[in-house]
Amino acid sequence: MARSPLISVIIPAYNVAPYVRDALASVQAQTFRDFEIIVVNDGSTDSTLAILQGIAATEPRLKIISRPNTGIVGAMNDAIAASSAPFLARMDGDDLCAPQRFERQLAFLQANPAVLLVGSNVEFIDSTAARLKTYAPPHDASAIHTALLAGNSGALIHPAVMGPRRAWTETGGYREAYKFVEDYDLYLRAARLGPLANLDEPLLRYRIHAQSTNYLRRDKQTVLLKELCRDARAHAGLTDSFVFNPSPAHPDAASVYREWAWWAVDGREKATARRYAWRAWRSAPWRIENTRCLLRILRATR
Template identity: 40%
Template sequence: MTISGAIPAVTVATSMHNAAVTLAAAIESVLAQTFGDFEFLILDDGSTDQSRAIAQDYAARDPRIRLIAMPRQGLVPSLNQLFAQARAPLVARFDADDICLPHRLERQTAFLAANPDHGLVASETTFIDADGAPASNPPVHRPHDHGAILAELEHGPILCHSAVMVRTDLVRDAGGYRAVYLHAEDYDLWLRLAGRTRMANLPECLLAYRITPGQVSTRHVVTQARNAAIAWLAHRARQQTGQDPTASLATLPEIDALDAVFGAGSAAYVRQRMIDRLIYAPDRLAGEAWPVLAGHIADVGAQPRLWRAALRMLRAGRPLRAAQAAATLLRHAA
């Protein structure tokens, strides 16, 4: 356990908003770590449930826990504030609905101590459902060494955000998380860190990741897919020119404007990445992603998988959009 006033080896950094249902189990999993030299920063991002009271109760019992109470500001400012207030040279990111397995901090600190050329390490994960029981999601097999991560960095999932331990100064020097890449802020950060350090995933499962119907990757999947694809374009621009065209932007360009920012073919690339992610989400394709689908059909023509997507929209009870998709496919048939 960290001695009061001493600099801890690790800062566990958690931002929460209305996490009362899962928070106690998440905190208990951190307090049960085999590695005890940590501080635990919990930032309450304007919760309206009992989250703050739960965190306060734990903080009163364990001096390693420090609660930061804030009005609602959103995830990206919350994460940046956690990194600003972290006292340790290492930060272990952790979400308030997940579970740290007992050896997580021990394994990750040992790896970074033994590999000073690495600035970031995550791990394999297992999955739990809303009740904490094992989830039926198929396992995700992530690349483990730096070379394999770089080879697959264009497409995810590569690093589980909630399982990442990273050197604190590395994130600060990179400018932290960027709000312009909302819902893909972690992926944007990994891409920027890829040019600064080596990264790894430990082959051991060190985190139980909770799958719930209302999580960000479900509710905001269209925006997340779009922003992740643009983050990759920015990454490639940095590699090729040393400049990031989005570095000073308050909002990302609309898709149709991307060719002017990144070069010819950029808009088509983003549409391709988005449809790859959304192809089995007929309600999304029929709703907010419809312009993307229509544009993608114009880009690539009447591919068989796009006909199948139209059929899925029909089966999902979206006959008008299915008919519009079919008409668009016919117009662009070879």
């Protein structure tokens, strides 16, 4: 009987043809080598499956599950069911791992066996892989728990997470009722079993898109986040009059581009900041907020 690898990399993939080759290359380039890669092709209608099959022809660690589209919850649960390793690492088909990611996270988990999930800082990148900024979530268990109970679903970044298998099996895995916030739902249930952590170094380049769930499903996310946050606070015995205050929804693409422009200023990426400020202005030059953003960004990046 073949020995199981130490890490199973879980990747749901839906129409990621422009990115999946680089995403898998970043996994293959890990300094830690004892892993399997399980990609669920979730009913892609582009060339994702063909690209995966081409990679699998020379990568024996890659296992492809291809079936009709069910969404990310079903895809991740299918991948977990097909996995064999004692540790699971999440990844998305359009993100990029730093070469030392698995080595760093596995060493931390082995040194801290009580920890259920460990994430890391991440670099936000756009569809072209241009860097926007580095995001640093809270790092120690207490700060993460406080953030989660305040409704902060970014207390860990989902595709940067690794943990022992029981973080998924003993919590019941991902729940369809909480799709769009399935990561926050998992964190809250895992936090009841043990501490969570983040490493203070960027181990993932996290690609964001204007058409991502975080932008298109913000209203639905807000309802579910509020429900989960309320239940988590009740479970923790908190009876105060906490008011859930989520980030407001973006009304249009220009609002997203303005946000990214300021992120890039924060990340000291001047050219990227100017590019998104111009993109916001061009999308609706008659709107005063776009003009103000452009002028302020141009001043800030001189």
